[in-house]
Amino acid sequence: xxxxxxxxxxxxxxxxxxxxxxxxxxxxxxxxxxxxxxxxxxxxxxxxxxxxxxxxxxxxxxxxxxxxxxxxxxxxxxxxxxxxxxxxxxxxxxxxxxxxxxxxxxxxxxxxxxxxxxxxxxxxxxxxxxxxxxxxxxxxxxxxxxxxxxxxxxxxxxxxxxxxxxxxxxxxxxxxxxxxxxxxxxxxxxxxxxxxxxxxxxxxxxxxxxxxxxxxxxxxxxxxxxxxxxxxxxxxxxxxxxxxxxxxxxxxxxxxxxxxxxxxxxxxxxxxxxxxxxxxxxxxxxxxxxxxxxxxxxxxx
Amino acid sequence: xxxxxxxxxxxxxxxxxxxxxxxxxxxxxxxxxxxxxxxxxxxxxxxxxxxxxxxxxxxxxxxxxxxxxxxxxxxxxxxxxxxxxxxxxxxxxxxxxxxxxxxxxxxxxxxxxxxxxxxxxxxxxxxxxxxxxxxxxxxxxxxxxxxxxxxxxxxxxxxxxxxxxxxxxxxxxxxxxxxxxxxxxxxxxxxxxxxxxxxxxxxxxxxxxxxxxxxxxxxxxxxxxxxxxxxxxxxxxxxxxxxxxxxxxxxxxxxxxxxxxxxxxxxxxxxxxxxxxxxxxxxxxxxxxxxxxxxxxxxxxxxxxxxxxxxxxxxxxxxxxxxxxxxxxxxxxxxxxxxxxxxxxxxxxxxxxxxxxxxxxxxxxxxxxxxxxxxxxxxxxxxxxxxxxxxxxxxxxxxxxxxxxxxxxxxxxxxxxxxxxxxxxxxxxxxxxxxxxxxxx
Numbered sequence: 001x002x003x004x005x006x007x008x009x010x011x012x013x014x015x016x017x018x019x020x021x022x023x024x025x026x027x028x029x030x031x032x033x034x035x036x037x038x039x040x041x042x043x044x045x046x047x048x049x050x051x052x053x054x055x056x057x058x059x060x061x062x063x064x065x066x067x068x069x070x071x072x073x074x075x076x077x078x079x080x081x082x083x084x085x086x087x088x089x090x091x092x093x094x095x096x097x098x099x100x101x102x103x104x105x106x107x108x109x110x111x112x113x114x115x116x117x118x119x120x121x122x123x124x125x126x127x128x129x130x131x132x133x134x135x136x137x138x139x140x141x142x143x144x145x146x147x148x149x150x151x152x153x154x155x156x157x158x159x160x161x162x163x164x165x166x167x168x169x170x171x172x173x174x175x176x177x178x179x180x181x182x183x184x185x186x187x188x189x190x191x192x193x194x195x196x197x198x199x200x201x202x203x204x205x206x207x208x209x210x211x212x213x214x215x216x217x218x219x220x221x222x223x224x225x226x227x228x229x230x231x232x233x234x235x236x237x238x239x240x241x242x243x244x245x246x247x248x249x250x251x252x253x254x255x256x257x258x259x260x261x262x263x264x265x266x267x268x269x270x271x272x273x274x275x276x277x278x279x280x281x282x283x284x285x286x287x288x289x290x291x292x293x294x295x296x297x298x299x300x301x
Numbered sequence: 302x303x304x305x306x307x308x309x310x311x312x313x314x315x316x317x318x319x320x321x322x323x324x325x326x327x328x329x330x331x332x333x334x335x336x337x338x339x340x341x342x343x344x345x346x347x348x349x350x351x352x353x354x355x356x357x358x359x360x361x362x363x364x365x366x367x368x369x370x371x372x373x374x375x376x377x378x379x380x381x382x383x384x385x386x387x388x389x390x391x392x393x394x395x396x397x398x399x400x401x402x403x404x405x406x407x408x409x410x411x412x413x414x415x416x417x418x419x420x421x422x423x424x425x426x427x428x429x430x431x432x433x434x435x436x437x438x439x440x441x442x443x444x445x446x447x448x449x450x451x452x453x454x455x456x457x458x459x460x461x462x463x464x465x466x467x468x469x470x471x472x473x474x475x476x477x478x479x480x481x482x483x484x485x486x487x488x489x490x491x492x493x494x495x496x497x498x499x500x501x502x503x504x505x506x507x508x509x510x511x512x513x514x515x516x517x518x519x520x521x522x523x524x525x526x527x528x529x530x531x532x533x534x535x536x537x538x539x540x541x542x543x544x545x546x547x548x549x550x551x552x553x554x555x556x557x558x559x560x561x562x563x564x565x566x567x568x569x570x571x572x573x574x575x576x577x578x579x580x581x582x583x584x585x586x587x588x589x590x591x592x593x594x595x596x597x598x599x600x601x602x603x604x605x606x607x608x609x610x611x612x613x614x615x616x617x618x619x620x621x622x623x624x625x626x627x628x629x630x631x632x633x634x635x636x637x638x639x640x641x642x643x644x645x646x647x648x649x650x651x652x653x654x655x656x657x658x659x660x661x662x663x664x665x666x667x668x669x670x671x672x673x674x675x676x677x678x679x680x681x682x683x684x685x686x687x688x689x690x691x692x693x694x695x696x697x698x699x700x701x702x703x704x705x706x707x708x709x710x711x712x713x714x715x716x717x718x719x720x721x722x723x724x725x726x727x728x729x730x731x732x733x734x735x736x737x738x739x740x741x742x
Contacts, residue, residue, distance in 0.1 A: 250503075250711035250714035
């Protein structure tokens with residue numbers, strides 16, 4: 001141990017020190033380069049072509065973009081994506097916050113509870129989707145509908161009604177993501193100065209005031225992280241929708257990514273699908289930068 | 302100065318790591334795939350593990366006979382994988398996949414043209430079957446391998462319990478479906494059964510795939526040949542009548558005629574026939590082996606699709622053998638194709654304990670019912686030979702199928718919608734699809 005750490009130091013120099021982290025980063029960077037940034041670059045490149053690998057790609061300029069952006073199905077998909085992305089993100093933050101408040105503490109039983117609550121995050125989305133399909137089963141055999149039955153409400157076809165399908169998908173999304181937010185917020189809560197709570201209790205403030213003036217300001221950085229992640233994740237929602245409804249019924253849950261997927265792999269229009277993905281990339285980037293900007297400004301303040 | 306040196310070092314590190322990485326990748330590549338060996342063919346089929354076991358048996362017999370090795374890959378998400386392989390310009394040597402995809406593959410240049418005369422045993426395939434592999438430019442782009450037609454799977458024990466006969470017309474079919482839903486055909490005292498299984502999702506074009514037999518038996522067409530091109534035909538009175546009938550009787554009529562959740566169901570999730578709570582399923586014969594296990598061979602029958610206003614014409618499809626473009630192993634590929642269409646190859650693929658991968662043989666010297674010693678297969682063969690139609694394979698049918706499925710799914714979802722205007726809109730979309738391919742006449 002001592003030998004390895006002292007050896008480079010003896011040879012000394014700023015250079016070695018600076019190179020070392022890069023050396024450790026290199027495998028990760030290389031993998032990212034090969035599997036992330038090169039394909040991404042190729043995707044951007046292909047979005048300007050009519051892609052026909054064996055007949056020669058044809059340069060079409062911005063045609064793919066105009067086609068995608070003027071397609072009314074894509075326009076509908078934007079609406080659904082925004083509703084789903086925003087609703088799912090905010091819902092997951094609120095639910096995650098309350099889960100964190102409920103499950104904060106040191107007791108062993110809480111640890112077990114936290115692990116149980118965290119399970120949806122580590123379960124494959126495809127599996128979660130299949131489970132929720134069963135839970136949403138549109139007769140009284142389905143879990144949700146049998147629960148509604150106890151309340152005297154008739155079975156509802158959650159996924160088969162175009163008015164409810166998107167909301168049903170959103171609920172599943174919140175269920176999946178909320179525990180992840182919970183963990184980050186829990187970490188934030190751990191840093192809250194306990195004496196502030198005691199002082200607040202002495203002053204006889206209400207629960208809501210305590211949340212509003214002590215807890216929320218203290219976990220502000222955690223909320224910032226959660227928001228940034230939500231901004232990145234929110235718009236590229238795909239698996240949930242694809243597994244649960246496949247974009248149906250009647251396209252009522254079609255989101256940007258499922259539309260791009262259909263374009264690329266069912267209709268074999270790789271150029272159009274690339275253009276759609278590039279647009280999504282640009283919007284996500286913009287959103288992330290914006291959220292980060294406001295977060296930093298907030299931090300400075 | 303420090304910065305520049307750092308960058309140079311970083312570049313060196315990346316280069317070295319890249320070389321190591323690249324070398325490792327090359328090494329593993331040539332070991333596993335046998336990419337350089339001219340006597341090994343990479344073969345892809347779109348198969349689950351069960352039918353893949355049948356393919357493995359067939360390929361083993363081929364290797365034993367000819368010494369040509371097969372690197373066999375059953376691929377479940379075939380289209381996606383193929384597109385990504387195509388983008389690297391490295392296709393499998395031989396692919397076996399749906400007939401209706403031929404136009405799509407050909408339009409992308411993925412396929413090698415085929416001279417039927419170069420395939421030994423080509424004369425044992427009928428001209429009618431060969432004609433289904435002619436591309437838009439008049440050349441053959443596939444070798445027929447297996448054919449099938451949709452038939453109606455129906456619970457004969459339920460029919461018996463209720464004292465009913467198998468339906469022969471659409472009206473009778475709806476009657477039976479209602480009886481299956483309402484009159485407790487399984488006798489357990491609960492209302493837990495449905496008339497018919499429908500994979501009605503637009504995903505992968507299922508609504509069009511399943512609905513095609515209804516359209517054709519109702520006298521409608523999706524697109525029609527017209528001179529040298531095609532024209533959309535979903536605005537016809539027959540199409541309006543048929544789609545309206547489907548909407549009113551199946552999707553928006555009495556509860557229980559079709560299974561719950563049909564409008565978002567794909568074949569993978571439409572398992573009600575197998576689960577034993579739905580009594581009819583219009584589908585291909587590949588499931589016969591599965592249904593022999595559950596609900597059980599003695600519980601169901603295979604009957605022709607009941608006749609609509611224009612008779613009973615069902616969707617036929619099947620698989621073709623395709624040669625990937627630019628692989629340069631033509632001799633071995635032709636040998637494999639000859640074996641696959643030979644009586645021996647077809648027989649092997651039709652029998653065994655796993656799901657058969659040849660349904661109706663393309664080799665005219667074989668009879669499906671005889672080979673399997675199972676008269677139910679003659680129902681399928683008869684449906685294929687006498688009263689079936691395929692999706693046109695010459696144009697790229699993929700967008701046409703997807704748009705039709707989207708429109709049908711929407712009509713069936715919104716019960717209050719106007720079918721006529723939806724179909725007109727679909728017709729315009731189809732015209733656009735054909736125009737994109739320069740086929741609109």
